[in-house]
Amino acid sequence: MSAGCSVRCPQRILAFVIWISFVIPHSGFIICAMIRCGIGYDIHRFVEGRKLVLGGVEIPYSRGLEGHSDADVLAHAIADALLGAISAGDIGQHFPDTDKSIRGISSIEILKRVNELLAQKSARVVNIDATLLAEEPKFAPHVEAMRKVIADALGTSDSNISVKATTNERLGPIGRGEGIAAMAVATVEVE
């Protein structure tokens, strides 16, 4: 090894370390991070005399959804998708309808608790895509508010939360207007 190299090599190594420590965090590539996905589905029946709450947003309508909690079918599908992504069971295990302490609970509170479970597993939400299925009411005027409330509960940006809605083309119980269903896919990053 020449005398010149013995002086320059430590400098090159230092320069490389500085370069790599800058490039990796800014390249979108995170060492040791693992991407996982989960799927969620839920359905609730319409009943008279209850508020309709979807994605934490109260929607003016003549009927609400039946359930032990506020019956927020959208939040439930998202919670199940998140639990699935970290292999932590399902919403029924964590929030059973036999638990009187959570009777009437806001499902946004359920999402916050699921987010705490994610944090315990060093996981965080990357993005969520959810779809509501119902013949009525119209959800479009409320979608932006739902995205914001869900994002706040999960400690992420509303740009990471997608909420869509479609009808069931008048087919089956959803098509007959007997209830609302929701499905969701969640992607999480685990460090």
Ligand SMILES: [Zn+2]
């Ligand atoms: Zn439910």
